Amino acid sequence: MNIKPLGTRVLLKEIESEETTKSGIVLPSNAKEKPYMAEVVEIGPGEVKDGKEIKMVVKKGDRVLYSKYAGTEVKLDNEKYLLAKQDDILAVIE
Known part of the structure; x- marks a missing residue:
């Protein structure tokens, strides 16, 4: 299934990062804060909008x-x- 966002919307896929404590313990994804980083x-x-063109800066x-x-989170x-x-x-x- 393909999704084409409308207007100035962007479809992002979160980047999972594995985090390790100083002592070498790997933290599971549910034990840490979301990284807020995506592709x-x-x-x-x-x-x-209001006669002005809003161009997309990201690609x-x-x-x-x-x-x-x-x-909004979506599952596809x-x-x-x-x-x-x-x-x-x-x-x-x-």
């Missing part, structure tokens, strides 16, 4: 940091994704 899977076309494949309460083909607005993206990781 851009799909982007919308942009939009025109497919970018790794980004997003705000804590961003977007047993995979979790986040559908968020471009405004919820805080930075692109290079």
Whole structure:
């Protein structure tokens, strides 16, 4: 199933990072805080708002940091994704 976001929305896939304590204990994903880091899977076309064109700054494949309460979680083909607005993206990781 393919999803094409509308407007300035972006489809994100969270990047799972394995975390280890100083003593070498690996923390499971449910025992740590979400990293708020994701990869851009799909982007919308942009939009025109109040006569001004809003272009998409991010592109497919970018790794980004997003705000804590961003977007809506969706599940497709047993995979979790986040559908968020471009405004919820805080930075692109290079």
